[in-house]
């Protein structure tokens with residue numbers, strides 16, 4: 001299920017989302033001594049990252065990771081890891097830990113196995129998941145065009161992390177699976193602009209998850225997806 005929260009501006013959205021997320025993270029730290037959050041890449045979250053990075057929480061007990069990553073070097077303009085380091089791991093949040101999805105040179109089975117072990121022991125289930133959405137209805141790197149989408153959306157998929165080779169986007173990627181992401185304690189979908197609202201309305205108007213993978217998060221009754229949208 002889902003709830004739409006719309007805001008008068010992107011700035012108002014960024015402030016509200018950062019405040020909500022920081023409260024959740026601090027509550028998790030108070031409860032269990034640590035917190036984990038997966039954020040998404042792309043152009044939408046930069047303002048949110050900047051506001052969140054200045055929130056006064058116990059950042060050294062927070063582990064930040066990505067919902068997905070392009071398999072490129074951190075110095076590459078396409079790197080989500082670079083985006084997060086330059087925009088979120090700054091200011092007060094500079095003391096947070098970062099769980100790298102892009103490790104080593106080759107995204108091979110052995111690398112995936114090591115990453116899955118590490119993610120399951122130190123990261124999952126996430127306290128906070130921030131999803132974005134592409135105009136094709138993909139989220140994380142769960143792309144409708146990819147041959148891996150069936151496995152990616154399979155709720156019985158035991159692999160938290162998997163390799164994806166989208167046909168309509170550059171780079172092969174590593175992504176958390178739907179099965180892993182749906183365990184998150186708090187799920188937010190962060191979308192901005194009129195185009196994305198049209199995509200969201202289309203996603204909400206039907207239920208074929210393989211056509212628009214974001215639907216898996218919007219219609220699953222175990223997930224309370226909080227949609228944060230501004231024009």
Ligand code: 6PG
Pocket residue numbers: 040041042043044045067068069070080131132133134138139140141
């Ligand atoms: C990525 C993201 C992806 C992103 C959407 C929206 O690696 O590209 O994880 O899922 O959130 O494509 O991107 P924009 O914010 O740029 O529209």
